[in-house]
Amino acid sequence: MPARLIRWSIENRLLVLIASVLLAGWGWFSVKQIPLDALPDLSDVQISIRTSYPGQSPRVVEQQLSYPITTTMMAVPGARAVRGYSFFGDSYVYVIFEDGTDLDWARSRGLEYLNQAAADLPAGVQPRLGPDATGVGWIYSYALVDHSGRHDLASLRSLQDWFLKYELQGVPGVAEVASVGGMVRQYQIVVNPEKLRGHGIPLSRVIDAIRRANREVGGSVIEQGEAEYMIRTRGYLQGIEDIEHIPVAVTGNDIPILLRDVARVQTGPEMRRAVADLDGDGEVTGGIVVMRYGENALGTITAVEQKLEALQPGLPEGVELSLIHISEPTRQESRSRMPSSA
Numbered sequence: 001m002p003a004r005l006i007r008w009s010i011e012n013r014l015l016v017l018i019a020s021v022l023l024a025g026w027g028w029f030s031v032k033q034i035p036l037d038a039l040p041d042l043s044d045v046q047i048s049i050r051t052s053y054p055g056q057s058p059r060v061v062e063q064q065l066s067y068p069i070t071t072t073m074m075a076v077p078g079a080r081a082v083r084g085y086s087f088f089g090d091s092y093v094y095v096i097f098e099d100g101t102d103l104d105w106a107r108s109r110g111l112e113y114l115n116q117a118a119a120d121l122p123a124g125v126q127p128r129l130g131p132d133a134t135g136v137g138w139i140y141s142y143a144l145v146d147h148s149g150r151h152d153l154a155s156l157r158s159l160q161d162w163f164l165k166y167e168l169q170g171v172p173g174v175a176e177v178a179s180v181g182g183m184v185r186q187y188q189i190v191v192n193p194e195k196l197r198g199h200g201i202p203l204s205r206v207i208d209a210i211r212r213a214n215r216e217v218g219g220s221v222i223e224q225g226e227a228e229y230m231i232r233t234r235g236y237l238q239g240i241e242d243i244e245h246i247p248v249a250v251t252g253n254d255i256p257i258l259l260r261d262v263a264r265v266q267t268g269p270e271m272r273r274a275v276a277d278l279d280g281d282g283e284v285t286g287g288i289v290v291m292r293y294g295e296n297a298l299g300t301i302t303a304v305e306q307k308l309e310a311l312q313p314g315l316p317e318g319v320e321l322s323l324i325h326i327s328e329p330t331r332q333e334s335r336s337r338m339p340s341s342a
Helices: 002-011 013-033 058-073 103-118 153-169 193-199 203-213 240-244 297-314
Strands: 046-052 079-087 090-097 138-146 174-181 185-191 217-224 227-233 247-250 256-258 263-269 285-291 319-323
Touching: 002 013, 046 058, 046 103, 058 079, 058 090, 058 103, 090 103, 138 153, 138 297, 153 174, 153 185, 153 285, 153 297, 185 203, 185 240, 203 247, 240 263, 285 297, 297 319
Parallel strands: none
Antiparallel strands: 046 090, 079 090, 138 285, 138 319, 174 285, 185 263, 217 227, 247 256
């Protein structure tokens, strides 16, 4: 048999040559399409659930969040193990499924049972399903660096949260873009307890007044001259001055007591529990790109790099992106250490 095959190949050299070219082309195309990753994803099929309960101790979080969620998620079909972790103000529950379970199916069934568990949670607490990624989905990092010194960490963090993050989340294969470092800007209301006591105003009334003030209310329409005019109240707060003019109470002489009369309104950073440093030069703001489960890591990294290069001209003057190239290790001049969290 081998002798006949060799004799046939010699007699049909053109066919053998054509077959060799086709096989080589097929092999080259297959190599280009093979998903490549630095670390093989051998993790279990799982979904993660995060529930925030600000200001509560781990014991309260365990009793009111982790326990009702874990007991409900144990009934999810195909669930092999359910693990709950309770921290200060946060609860994390991981549901691990049998090998071979489709992740999309697991997420849809888990969401059904999560809606049932939400009915047993305290008012105002909303559990959230984590992204469809795994523990080895961290594939890319970048940092925002301001060499001009005209932008503080709060401005850079706002640029990351409201511009870069949304743009990168639209890249194929990206499941989540997590922001690290910087300062999250917020409006802070510092209440003076002595002034509240002097006016006889409880703190709960101040909170309710702020909530009612930051919304719009629509009414009906008025018909005039064969035209309809819609009625609505403009109530969205735009700045510190709008917040200061929120009426909190009314005195006996029908004089309104504004928020600025009993409190001080200011802007400041949100309390943070982590910082990001780049190359030991100080704090920076950056982002971590997490890949979707089952995607091609090399292709996703290439798409992210191309998107960041396209977004670079849209950054303010003096702000640059310090890219961490993973798919091109030979470009040492443009690599930086990964922003470290502490």
